[in-house]
Amino acid sequence: MKENERLKTYKLSEIDNLKVHGRTTGRLSPLTLFWTGSAVELNAKGSELWVEVEVDYDIYEPWISIVIDSVAVSRQMLTSGRYWVCVFRGMNENTTKNVRIVKDVQAMNGDPGCSMQIHAVKFDGKFLPIQKRSYKIEFIGDSITSGEGAIGAKAEEDWIPMWFSAINNYGTMTAEALNAEYRIISQSGWGVLTSWDNNPHGNIPEYYDKVCGLLTGKKNEALGAFKENDFASWQPDIVVVNLGTNDCGAFTSPEWKDETTGENHKQRMNEDGTYNEDDLKAFENAIQSFLIKLRKYNKNAHIIWVYGMLGVSIMPSIYRAVDAYMKKIGDKKVSVFQLPNTTDETIGARSHPGVLAHKKAAKELTGYIKEILAN
Amino acid sequence: MKENERLKTYKLSEIDNLKVHGRTTGRLSPLTLFWTGSAVELNAKGSELWVEVEVDYDIYEPWISIVIDSVAVSRQMLTSGRYWVCVFRGMNENTTKNVRIVKDVQAMNGDPGCSMQIHAVKFDGKFLPIQKRSYKIEFIGDSITSGEGAIGAKAEEDWIPMWFSAINNYGTMTAEALNAEYRIISQSGWGVLTSWDNNPHGNIPEYYDKVCGLLTGKKNEALGAFKENDFASWQPDIVVVNLGTNDCGAFTSPEWKDETTGENHKQRMNEDGTYNEDDLKAFENAIQSFLIKLRKYNKNAHIIWVYGMLGVSIMPSIYRAVDAYMKKIGDKKVSVFQLPNTTDETIGARSHPGVLAHKKAAKELTGYIKEILAN
Amino acid sequence: MKENERLKTYKLSEIDNLKVHGRTTGRLSPLTLFWTGSAVELNAKGSELWVEVEVDYDIYEPWISIVIDSVAVSRQMLTSGRYWVCVFRGMNENTTKNVRIVKDVQAMNGDPGCSMQIHAVKFDGKFLPIQKRSYKIEFIGDSITSGEGAIGAKAEEDWIPMWFSAINNYGTMTAEALNAEYRIISQSGWGVLTSWDNNPHGNIPEYYDKVCGLLTGKKNEALGAFKENDFASWQPDIVVVNLGTNDCGAFTSPEWKDETTGENHKQRMNEDGTYNEDDLKAFENAIQSFLIKLRKYNKNAHIIWVYGMLGVSIMPSIYRAVDAYMKKIGDKKVSVFQLPNTTDETIGARSHPGVLAHKKAAKELTGYIKEILAN
């Protein structure tokens, strides 16, 4: 191989026209990417580009997708270590390539050792300004929003990063269709009140205020994951909340035992197959509280609670809760929208929505958001 | 990161149930993959699998796609060096994963330094037998069959490996639909008589007899690329030849000058916009000669000459040539089939068929081959 | 023309295996078809079949579609008079054709002179038993459920029967997909509380008890349209109510003046663009009352309130009302389901859902009903 001797190394902090996507601490030396769909974006006029990553994990390795001119051309596992990844080479040095290096797996609550960082790039050209997108959208959700099962064969059952996708993802697709910047805040198995297995700590709202509060461990603390998020720096036009599927699942899952307190938690079903009213109420209160918190941090956003990609069982509760919140607070910029259900034709790996289900959901959601943005 | 201490390293030659796809020399220490779509396949019952590659190039780097249970889940550039690539990790050790590591770029006539080899795998489980496919198909072609432009944005114009795909490829799709093993013999820009720029050496037939005769240089010689191919070891049921598009282009391209002999070559057009009869005849003779060679090596295969994904201008010549061959030789197992043209909706990068064009072509071709196989 | 001398005339009442679809009075001499989608069905083993219709109207003429073996092969306007329509001729007398003569236009509240009757058939064969469908479904709705605009060019603006379709209709499509018998109760422009123009008489619930209570005039009275409907004779498994779109429209339409009482009616909007709470409440009360009525007549049906094919503005009210009803009555067999919105791609004539929008809605609704029927 002939070395390209014109390559120069730049720390991220040295790059003028760097765009970082997703919630981060603001640090660039190095940059830690926490959430799925978070990314660095560059408009690279040059022939060859590399990026230096540093990766570690105990269990779940990160993956990245490389998106060139809006097309995902590479997807790879990042094994542990600090090393260079080539983004492109041999290209016309006079054309500008829009490049996004996208974290393709969710933040991993279950692996305190998991981290993905970017130190630097090597390049032989110039970084040009990046065009501003028309809107900002935040997506908040569970495995569906993490793109779990959106890649891989239907038969796959392992819970591993390989089957997660930030690309085959209704959030990314919707943002793309609306020419919007976006952020994803999501955790597989979690809900607005509890996780699918009745763990009351498996809820997104509790950790929403921090940069990536649902992570765990000293390392993530050191990386700044538990710092207050700087909401002022990125105010979305739209917040999409896709939570409830796991809260619904909790009703039919065994109770969860808190090993430290000895307490049990369980969303109960009545004998006639209906949901226990008190537990339903707790779920609805959690929605209301989360909406209050979302509004606190996102002053002008229209908040859309979406639901339905894996069934609509608990939709009445969602409507009731949103209704109650709106009346109580007098907040009119909130609404509920049902997404299309996943079918035999559209299902993916791990009994989750496949890429076709994500495409369909994105199409309907895009239409709905367009109407809101038009008003 | 915790090391998986149960991983054992196996040379390819030590693996019982290894399946190699694509024309190779037969050597496994290491295995050289020459052609796009060539691959190693394993049925891996275990939790973690790595593959050791050795890669070099002067200009054009190889890429691979990793296909798990028939779904492409990873695609990455292989930069130069000898190193390990992780195929999967953290999976259920009791389930069997069908894995294919596929070379995603064509053999590179233009880069004598380009090579891709596989030395070994690391694994913590057992390799199980691989189910035999129902048929064997060989695809012979040019950039279309190399999947050039089948990935990447429409705007892309660089001639680089990134835009080539063995996955978004009508050959692979057709083979998959027919549950067939397959091989691809292809070179971008080449024809059956000359390349698009009138170079008389840019033709596939001249090099068909060798393992990968269109490569160049000492290194490839050492790797065995110029050895006689062992046709007896792999006799296809179907041979698909998709050549003619560049031969047609030669008529409207400038003449090619042989720098060593000083001779010029040019497929000529008449003043009235028709093709010169003599040059057309040369093209038709080249088809006939190639059919004779194909039949020599593939005794029982049905040979299908396909054409049309980038226009049908020269189809009458193809029909004439195939007709003449069949009559002369009395060979009945040859036919011509028109593939659907690429449209504004289905075009990909570099003005080549995009993934939708490949899907459409694969669907029509699959239907046609099914009828042949049924007789 | 050679007369088919083997044709015999049968009054409908003389036919053993006659199946009448849609609400009727039970009279067969003649049979009056009131609602869109109502039909006579025959399994006709013979070569030639005619049907004798009698039709009249002041303004809006009826149309029929002829469905042979589940495919709509003919659609025609029925002009006034009593005459024979040929259904088929020249067919193999030994095969059995499933035939449906379907009224293709809604009952016409605005035309007291409109009527469509069937007196008799002429046939040269035998009528065989008709296979029982798996389920019964009733669809209740407005113009959407009447299939207004589901046929015709996008530019069409006339309010005429030609643009109404019982075939390009999500109700018919859903029933077909579920192998269900079905009835449609619908009126363009009407709602659950008022019509789109605030007319408080333009509501379906008021007339639900009668055979076809929303018709007007002496003639319809004589035809039995205002008789109590015999609910016991046809108990649906599913009742789909698609009302609310016109109630929503009333908020943005001028007030309606009752010329007899001098009273005005108007669903009001607040100055801030929200709906007036009292008027919203009236709408929700209307939903609750209708649900009570529906349950009275349909003891075991699962009732699905669907909404969304022309926007979802008033969905929160629908959820609130259904919720309140369910709690008050303790009725668990009621639910709400959002149908996909109509888009630029799927719109039909008169700014109404086109056939593609109906297909999409039917697909989603079918999936949802399947889940209900599976429980």
Place this chain on the structure above:
Amino acid sequence: MKENERLKTYKLSEIDNLKVHGRTTGRLSPLTLFWTGSAVELNAKGSELWVEVEVDYDIYEPWISIVIDSVAVSRQMLTSGRYWVCVFRGMNENTTKNVRIVKDVQAMNGDPGCSMQIHAVKFDGKFLPIQKRSYKIEFIGDSITSGEGAIGAKAEEDWIPMWFSAINNYGTMTAEALNAEYRIISQSGWGVLTSWDNNPHGNIPEYYDKVCGLLTGKKNEALGAFKENDFASWQPDIVVVNLGTNDCGAFTSPEWKDETTGENHKQRMNEDGTYNEDDLKAFENAIQSFLIKLRKYNKNAHIIWVYGMLGVSIMPSIYRAVDAYMKKIGDKKVSVFQLPNTTDETIGARSHPGVLAHKKAAKELTGYIKEILAN
């Protein structure tokens, strides 16, 4: 019913802006429509329109489709007699409706008694000029081009007019996509040399010169069907010939015995399953002769021989014949184009291409013709 007293009756010959489609004798008192897809077209500014037809037949009745603003809104059988058919009523008298009354069934060689005529219209408005289409296309073919099986259930097997469609027809669809006027010359079961059952009279070329030469009997003679066609009055830009499918079928059908001469005709197969060379040659000669005739009458048209919607078995012969013709005559404006095959997904009634097969064929053919028209 209230009579519309403003209706006035116009003989066709009295209408200024009448457009007649399809080959006719030029007579308008009355107008006889012979071929499928032939039509009268009007731009009708008024509220109500009727058309007076006169119809007769011994076996096969005519059908019409009514197309309003390019959408087929009605399709009906025309039983024998002279009577009025209402095209539309109750429409806005100030808007202009583009109306086509289209003969929906092929000319019937097998029924000398079959005829369809239009005498007059009743209208209450004005007929406005009809916009000229960009091109003229003639389609020549067999059952495929007659749209046999393009409507109706897959199970249908009767050979009756009901299953023929000029609307679900690749010819009509292609013309519409290209904004072209078009004519269809077609007969189910016929070929360029013989019909599917080896009848040497079942060939289109023999009758091409006449207005509708393939009809039979005194009545058709009186109607002018056997008059020389006035080719000068309508010179197409494109002639599409879709013949060969039945010629191919003849090879596998029993011989045909001429009852008058006692002679037998049979396209023979060799024992090895190939086509007899002499008979193939006869087929190819027939193609060449027809091309000569087509060129005689259509001086400037590009002639496209299409084939493939029901298999491609005989394509090499077609290419050979067209090739030979082009060389012999020096005619460059002729080409061959393969249409996509019909599949299980796209098949219609009577084992013929269904509407989806016609749509697919039209899409490919449209793309091909666009390229020709662009040169």
